[in-house]
Amino acid sequence: MPDPEPSIESATNAALKRLPVLLRRAWYGLNQAFRHRISHLGLTPDQFSILRWLSEGDPQGLTQRTLTDLMASDPNTITSTLARMEKNRLITRVPHEHDKRANRVRMQPAGKRAFEKGRKLAMELQENVLDVLPVARRAKFLEELEAIADSCAATVEKSPFKRKAGPRCPESAD
Secondary structure, eight states: OOOOOHHHHHHHHHHHHHHHHHHHHHHHHHHHHHHHHHHHGTTTTHHHHHHHHHHSSOTTTTEEEHHHHHHOOOHHHHHHHHHHHHHTTTTEEEESOOOTTTTTEEHHHHHHHHHHHHHHHHHHHHHHHHTSHHHHHHHHHHHHHHHHHHHHHHHHHHOOTTOOOHHHGGGGGO
């Protein structure tokens, strides 16, 4: 005798239990694939993301605080990443014109060149990964994934257990 169909509630509970595992597997696989593709550029995925935010942001540069928020990271990690990027002449940090406590981070010509090369590789990787979905579903999938990411961020903000800053997972370190 065939098993009865699972109830909507049990199917939903099973999916919810799998969400963290699936998101982590997806992120880790994508991060590692991208890390391998851009390693010859002397960039890490986090450094590429910083260059991306800088290329899309204020032409005067972004503050370290803004980059920390955009990267969903902690200030110490961003500071050390920026120090390595500055040493490699990918970015420069200059004092903010109005806020003496802040620095503006600006992309240098070498950073722009590395970003443009990495961007092509990132777009190719995205296409390869999304190839498992029909073309008509890709935009909707990305919209839904963004909604999940926003929901996760909102959940952190509402949490009574929220910490100011903490250690990151070793595999996500720059």
